[in-house]
Amino acid sequence: MLSFENRIKKKKDFDTIFEKGDIIRSKDFVVNFLEKEEAETRFGIVVSKKVSNKATERNRIKRILRNHLRVILPRIKERFDIVVIARESLIKKGSKEMAGSLEEILLKGNLFK
């Protein structure tokens, strides 16, 4: 779990990121991100019912992604809000595959230091 300051919580924040931020896509993820003034990097995770109808499966994906983001966090550039949206292909993947795919897309977005 990410600590308190590193989460995006308000619907408003999500909306502004979707509206003004940049977007990158891969097979497994869609990532929206936006540069801002506060120093803390913040993450939001979205797993919709399109991915799976079962709450357990959606929660599993969210927990694994949270854990990987927590590990990656120190290497990410500061002053960014990042929203990670899961796509349907993730449902079949294990934890390690997800981690690889996640690193790949963040690299593509040039978000590492």
Added chain:
RNA sequence: CGAGGGGAUUAGGUAAUCGCUGAGUGUUUGUUUUUAAGCACUUAGAGGAAAGUCCGAACACUCCCUUUCGCUUUAAGUGAAAGGUCAAAAGAUAGCGGGUAACGCCCGUCGUCUCGUUUAUGCGAGAUAGAGGUGCGAACAGAGACGUUCUGAUCCGAAAGGUGAAGAACACCCCUUACGGGGUGAGCCCUCUGAGUUAAUUAGAGGGGUGAAACGGCCAAAUCCUUAUUGAGUGCAAGAACAAAUUCCGUUUAAGCGGAAAAAAAGUGGUUCGCUUGAUUUUACGGAGUAAUUCGUAAAACAGAUAAAUGAUUACCGCCUUUAUGCUUCGGUAUAUCGGUACAGAAUUCGGCUUAUUAUCCCUUCGGGCU
């Protein structure tokens, strides 16, 4: 051995590292204090279905009605509190009795059903209150066609009869060429007695009318309806409190600042409460009851998030399974190895129902094999 149904219990374990949410203690910083934020330590942290949201209740608000009290005023209106006896509206439920906070749930009990037999896990108010409906096409009489007749089609037969949910009141006997007529019984209704919980119902006895088109079968789970019972609706995103924004006022060129006038505006973003210990659950002993259930005593247990905690990684063990090898009393067993280890995630809280599903045991039905 295989498949199905019912019941009971169970829902993998240990260690290490990195994290999350709640509670408690300590400490640091800010603050007059309350307290807020950070850090450290301790401790707690999903289910039998948490699911579907199909019923029921608690709780909250709204409406209706009743009673009491107050105000204006004598005709009513209005406010508050308590309650759901009565009324309206809208549904819901349905053999009978019991359990429960309540239920459409549970227990007991009665009746009853499929080609036949046996049965429950299935079914259950009223068709003798009434309207209405009741099978391709056409027609006559008729109050009325599901029924009669005709015709074609996808009924058989000369008829009796069969078939069919229903063929026009069931069975037997007598008279008659036939139409038809008579008798006895069953069925239906009423009364009494025994059994049963003063029950549903059932056994027996007695009596009554009924021989029919002015009639009869089926349908209330197609529809209206009748009887009995039950106030209705919305749901914790209910609802309550505090309150940036905004509106208004003052000052001011404006920005901005201050205020809500003695008291008293509004309520969006948001914060707090509601919120988790309660008709609670489990165990033991004793009492009541056929049982569901219930009473008493003792002990133990119990998550509270809000873009939403209960996780990730690694190692080992357990269980199931594939393959190989060794041993074997041929039932198995040991080692290595591939794979698997279900269904599924609290969101106001409980009681049910339904559906999904792992392992073990017990009972039972059906099918096959052997003795």
Added chain:
RNA sequence: GGCGUCGUAGCCAAGUAGCAAGGCAUCGGUCUGCAAAACCGAUAUACGUGGGUGCAAUUCCCACCGACGCCU
């Protein structure tokens, strides 16, 4: 989380206790030099799934499955 609505052929869509309309699409024909349009004709595993009531269910009742909407 709570509440509600709807599933009929490849698509749209009516209907209701008694043989399930219609349109688009598809196929064939007429017309044309060829097409389009128009006209004529034809085809089908169509009532989401499973139980129940009933002589008979797409329709009534119950349970599942799927799609969509509202409350912030």
